[in-house]
Each structure stands twice: as C-alpha cells, then as structure tokens.
Amino acid sequence: MVRHRKLGERIGTFFMFAGPTTLIFTVVMVLPFLYGIFLTFTDWDGQANSFAFVGFQNYRIALFDPVFWTSLWLTLRYAIVGVFLTNAVAFFLAYILTSGVKASGFFRAGFFTPNLIGGIVLGFVWQFIFSRVFPQIGRAMGWTLFSTSWLSDPNKAFWALVIVTVWQYSGYMMVIYIAGLVSVPGELLEAASIEGAGSWAKLRRIILPLIRPSVIVCFFLTIQRCFMVYDLNLSLTNGGPYRSTTLISMNVYQTAFLSRQYGPGQAEAIFLFFVVAGVSLAQVYFGKRKEVEM
C-alpha cells in the first residue's frame, strides 16, 4: 500500500497523532529536567534575583553528604524487600484466583481496591492503625510486639512502610499476573499433567517461563514505585521517628526546600534519576534476554 512514503510525510503523520502528547511531555517533563541540570551548576537559592556559576560544587556537596547515602541505602533496602514481597504476594494471589476458586471476580476486585486509595489517605489510615489500633489490641492481649506504636521505633516503622506498600501494590500487580497466567495455553498444562508432572513442576517449568513478560513488567513497576515513593512516606511516618525513615525522595525534598539548599537538592535528584533509570533499564534488559517466545 503506502510503503515508500517520504520522510516528511511520516513525520507529519506522527505529529498529527502523537503531537499533543509529545508536546506536553516535552514541556512538562523534558524541559524542567534539562533546566534542573542547568541549575545544578549554579548557586541559585530559589529566591534571589540573580545567581552565579559554581561548577560541580553542588554535586560535591550532595554526594559527600552522609545523610544522602544513609537515605539511599535505606531506600535500597526498602525497595528490595518491597519489590520481592509485593511480587510474591501478587503472584500467590493471582495463582490462587486463576485456579478455579469460586467468586474469584469478587476477590480480584477486593484485592485491587487498596491500589485505588491514594498514598496520602492510605498513609493516614495505616498511621491510625499502627499508632492507635494495634497498641490498644496489643496491650489488651498482652502482645509486647504490638504494645507500643510501630511508628515510634525505626525498625518497626521501616516494616510498617513495607507492609503498607505491599498492601497497596500487590493488587495492581496481581491483575497483571492474572493476565499473564490466563494467557498460558491450557493444552500445555494438560499435556504436562498427562505426562505425570505435578503442580510444582508445572509451575516451575511451564508457567513461570511463560509469564516472564508479566514478571518483567511487574518488577519494573514496583522497583520504580518503591524507589520514588514520597506520598506514603510523608503521610505514614513523615520521615520519623526522628528522621530515621526518610527515604530518598523525601531527603531530596528536604535538602532543597527545608534546608534551602536548592543546588545540592537538585543534584541529589539528578543522581537519583540516573540510579533509578539504570536499575530499571538493567532489569528490563536482563529480563528480556531470557524471554521465551511462543
């Protein structure tokens, strides 16, 4: 049909359909990002009417700040635990809900609902649960683990963040896993059963390899969301107790807006961008290499 169209025509068609979105994306994401990189080489404090160039000073300040690395390390631990737990729970739920349980549609909707609640509201609800409900129950039943608010202790607050993250995202990932599981051809599984494969063997050798694309997508989404989390961090712990659960996005925000160090704050943000981009792209690349095509 229209095979050898001129380049100009193809560009014209592209902009006719994708133009508005590309324009908005460029203006809202790309330009501020580039402007941000430019600002990291200046000493502008966000208020003054003029600024001077300072070279790599902001990067030096940001990357030599021990608080930045503590926060990044904390976020890394949170992301690893969060990603694995979320995906494990999501896959487990998806597996059960595709194995012919009654009312699975109702359960799917139910498990998905936490994802619809925004991070701020979710944080406040769980903050109430951790600091008011659990201690009451814990004291009444004599369970020392729950007698004090989980949000008063740095380790327990960390796990509180993980629990709420898993609760929020496993429903969403479950839906993606269900789509993946449902697309595994039934004949393959039947053939395997006839040849004497048990459930565990079927899971390991047939299902998991075939749902690899879903796994890659889910890991990508959870990694990105865990690394960049802010709303949940703010509403559940607000970085507390005593700034011990300040994850990296909150650290960037506080450096820039609380401590009024805009240059170092922006430098931290740029660094964070490259870390997350690097991790996500690496994960997708290594995941896709071993993908099985049907």
Next chain:
Amino acid sequence: MTRKRVVAMLLILSLFSFSAFADVHITLLNTKAEIQAQLEDVAKVFSAESAGITLEIQPVQASESPFQALSTLYASGNAPSLAMMDPADIPLFAEKFLDLRNEKWVKDSTDDFEAVKTKSGAIMAFPLTVEGYGLIYNKAVLAKAGVDPTKIHTTAALEEAFQKIQASGVDALIIAPMDWSLAAHFLGVAYSVTARNQAGLESFIADLKAGRADVSKNKAFVGLLDTFDVMKKYNAGKSDPLAITLDECPALLGRGKVGFYFMGDWAWPALSSFASDQNGFGFIPVPLSNNASDFDNSGIPVGVTKYIGIDKMQNTPEQQAAARAFLDWLVYSKSGQNALVNTCSIIPAFRNIMLSPTTPHPLSESIRAYVAQKNTLFWVSIPAPDHWSKVGASMQKYLAGKIDRRRLYAEINDFWKSTK
C-alpha cells in the same frame, strides 16, 4: 439597526468588565493551623465590609514549614498577596515584599521591628501575634495536690510539684513530642537566655557555627536539659513518648488528667474545648537552675511570633493596596480589632487596641501579667530553617532514651557546625 445593537452589546459587556475590575481578589497564606477556621470567618467579615475586595485564606499542610509552603508558591507563580511567616523567614523574602515603613500602624505598634528591618531601614512585615510559651498548668489539679504555682522557681521545686501531683493520683505532666515544640520552643529558652537580644543571638549562632561555642559548656543548655530530665521522669506518656499526638495533650490537661503541659498560648482554642473551668489555667516559667533568684527562672519568652508580608512581585498594585487596606482594617476598625482579639484569640502587637477579650482567655491573661511585671525573656526565632527538624529529631531521640546527654550535645554542636 446593527450599529445600535453593537453599541448596546458593548455597553452591556463593559458593565460586566467594570464589576470584574472592581472586585479585587487577595489571598492570605495562613501558617497558623489552629486558627484556620477563625481566619476564614474574619475573611468573610472583611470581604463583606470592604467594597470590591474579597479575601481568601490559604492553609498550609501540617507537615510543611511556612518557608517551604511560601517558596513553593513563589516558584509556581501563585504567590499569595499576604503571607504569614515566622520572623526568621521574613528577611529571606525581603526582595519580594513591600516596604511598609510608612504605614500608619508602625508608630502604634509595641514591636521594635528589629527582626524584620532591612539594613536600609525598610520594614518588611506587619506584626500579627504576640505569643508566649511555658509550662501551662491546670489550676484545679495543682490546688488539689497542694502545689502553689507562683512558688516554683527552681528545678528542685518543679520536681517536688510533680511528686505532689503524682501523689494526689494524677499524672504530673504530658510532653508533646513534636520536633518543632522540643527544638524551637523548649530549647528556645536556652538560646534566649544565652542571647538576651537579636544582636546577642547573631553572635551566639556565629560562635556555634565556628565551633567557638559548645552547648555542653553552656549553663543555660545544661540547666534546661537537667529540667528536661525531670520532666521525662514524670511524663505521662513515658512508656511510648513519641506516640503521643498533638491533639491528645490539650485533652489531657483540659480534663485534669495531667497537671502540666509545655506549650504556648496558641494551644488555648484546643484547650478551652476540653476545659470545664474556662479560667483555670496559667503559665509558669521553665526553671533553668536551682537558684531561685535567677531572673531566668521567673520569666517566660514572649514576643511577636508571626509577621505578615505583602508580596510586590506577583501581585498587582490593586491587590497590594487591598492587602494594605486589610492590615489597616485589622488595627483600626472595630470589627478588625474584634477579629484579632476575640475571633482569633490573638494578643495584638498594637498599643491602640484596648479591647479585652469577651470570652475568657486565661493564657493570654497570664502572658499580659508577665509582660506587665517585665518578666519576659527575649523571643528567639532561630535563623536556620531546618533547626526545628534536625535538632528536633535529636531531642526526640533523647526523649525516647535512644541517645544520652553527651550525644545530644554533640548532635546540636554538629548541626550548627554543618549549617551554612
């Protein structure tokens, strides 16, 4: 025919545009969350009384500092016409605020404006509230325990008072574990006593930043933290001190479940909703030593805590004029004075406002008494924007028993050495 129609339409359209021009819309950024509802009422009264001006009150999130909120608004091009800020934040926005030195109310104010004057003598903001803080006590609880609040001028006397209250069957005090309360207000007493005035504060901070001053060798800090140790021992929330919320504390004090609560007079709206005796509260100073004749054991910090600046960069001249009209209205009109004194329960910083509160406000009465007896300490607004958060975190660790006194001193010293 058509020409007449066009002219008629133009006339009608111009009438609409007239009313659009006449109605100036100004905004006030409110950083005092406890009076948000009251300020909205005040805005309604002002808008009704002022032809063509509508005032809208913008709230700030509880977890944001005033500085964070205002910088974000300027950055997004939505700067409010009036911004209520802490004294230490005003100089940071001096380039963006209107010079108010020729306003009528400058001469009628009790404030010296030192905190908000530029080097050229321009006055950058309007003093909104005079406030004070200290140990708020519940008269009924103290009376029942046989404690005389006017006789507590040493740490030992305070501990004795706590013991008596405990013996009468009630918890001695409740400590609000908020970082801003512990670092900006409680530790503020030590900064205030060391500095004595704005110049003294600047030199003390300079010494801390250079490492020439060490808080572990500062009598005020040592004495204040000794008192804090006593407070920790009798804290009603000591089994899980960081889990106490800000709402619980006035409830406990108001209902007579504790005897003392360290906070400022801005806690009155919350406190009065729980109090059976609306007059039954007052302030005592936080003692810093065991020497009863020390002046610092008799005074509470009192000062202007919130200033309002008018934006000149992102607001039109009409909006700036309307904003100045609002400030004049607050000081000189009957309904404006009523708004300050009665609706918002504020102690105004103006000599000409003679109005007394119609509803009881024992905390502001207590402050007026300290002011009348000249028993006030210099109100410190700490010139580091993240002091309340970082040193507040250190104080919270100390409150929860995670670090000892030596570590706390080290963290406070390190904070100043690493701040620009």
